[in-house]
Amino acid sequence: MQTRGVVLIPEDLSYAPWPQLAKQAGLRTIALHNWRGVAHVTDFIQKEEGAAFLAECETLGLAVEYELHAMSDLLPRDLFETEPTLFRMNDDGQRVNDYNLCVSGERVAEIIAERAVKIGRILRPTTGRYFLWGDDGKPWCRCPQCRDLSDSDQALIVANWLLKALRKEDPKAQVAHLAYLNTLEPPKRVRPEEGIFLEYAPIRRRYDIPYAQQTGAGYSNPLDLLEANLDVFERSTAQVLEYWLDASLFTRAQRPRPSTVVKIPWNSEVFSADVRLYAEYGIRHITSFACMIDATYVDLYGEPPIKEYGAVLAEVLKP
Ligand SMILES: [Zn+2]
Incomplete structure (x- = not known):
């Protein structure tokens, strides 16, 4: 392969x-x-x-x-009005719906899993390799639960969630962890599940x-x-x-x-x-x-x- x-x-x-x-x-x-x-x-x-x-x-x-x-599509931005805690906290301690999401919470995982499966039904890779990345070079969550996790760790948490969800539809699914800009450093506190693969994009x-x-x-x-x-x-x-x-x-x-x-x-x-x-x-x-x-x-x-x-x-x- x-x-x-x-x-x-x-x-x-x-x-x-x-x-x-x-x-x-x-x-x-x-x-x-x-x-x-x-x-x-x-x-x-x-x-x-x-x-x-x-x-x-x-x-x-x-x-x-x-x-x-895909992150802004996986968590629809208009949910911010009713459920701001699904969204990331910025460096000023405010919840914002600009990019990405908060990885400390059960419900956000459910929401994005369901939407990833829907996208996967329309855009089904013939190889089983799925690429649903974070927002382009954008920061992740700085809330008290997330702030000790690097952007790479947070991106990998999401990739692990997506893998679990997509495997229910496509048992051979693999999911990319994108190493790029703010996620170019390897994750340190989170481990990839079997089926996650590295995607290394040295844009700089x-x-x-x-x-x-x-x-x-x-x-x-x-x-x-x-x-x-x-x-x-x-x-x-x-x-x-x-x-x-x-x-x-x-x-x-x-x-x-x-x-x-x-x-x-x-x-x-x-x-x-x-x-x-x-x-x-x-x-x-x-x-x-x-x-x-x-x-x-x-x-x-x-x-x-x-x-x-x-x-x-x-x-x-x-x-
Ligand atoms: Zn958070």
Whole structure:
């Protein structure tokens, strides 16, 4: 079992050859991602285009997954009016319904479990691997019961709840614990249940030099964090979520912000060194965001290096 994939937003499928291209490149998985609420993907998948995408992937033998910032959908924000204690406490000691939730309470677990199951019925990954993440890089709860738990611990508590709920519907379900920004440090006080897998997304890294060389200012020992996470989570199921192909990341990084998508700074040597590095850590599941590589992107810059991407992953990850 391994993953070699790309992560797209629904709009990227305006470049109609994506599934064919992924197949020709030897990739195994296309995952859909949301920039707005979970409805960004559920709305798409329930339309004709969504059904056609799923059918094409099935014909081609491609797995489909859904990688979603979901916490604000799992706990509807309007419940705040009647049940504020379900929501997180901020650093000023006030309950707020801006992001995430409070992990100290029975009822919040029930609510999000029920909604996760509903989302899972619409967005059912063909691999059994579910990705229902915390809100994008946002803080967790600082109430007296939660404040001694790190954001990573709190995110893992929720992943453990979701795993239990989803397994009632999908006995082989696995659930991602996303290590990213405020959850990049490994959890210390909470243990992953069997079926939780690490998803490591090093968004703050550089792409002009290999990840292994990034020990300079502002990048202190990133590999120590990967290693520390791999001490907590199973290696064979761990996934890296990278940004080598993510035109949206490189576009957002430009100052001033360009009016159109920028070309990804693809560097074969860096990419290849990175994949080998991850493989040395025993990682078998590697994907990259490729957001904003859509019809407009291909018109501007031609076909992205998906075949090289897929070929190197297949070569390095070969059993
Ligand atoms: Zn709390």
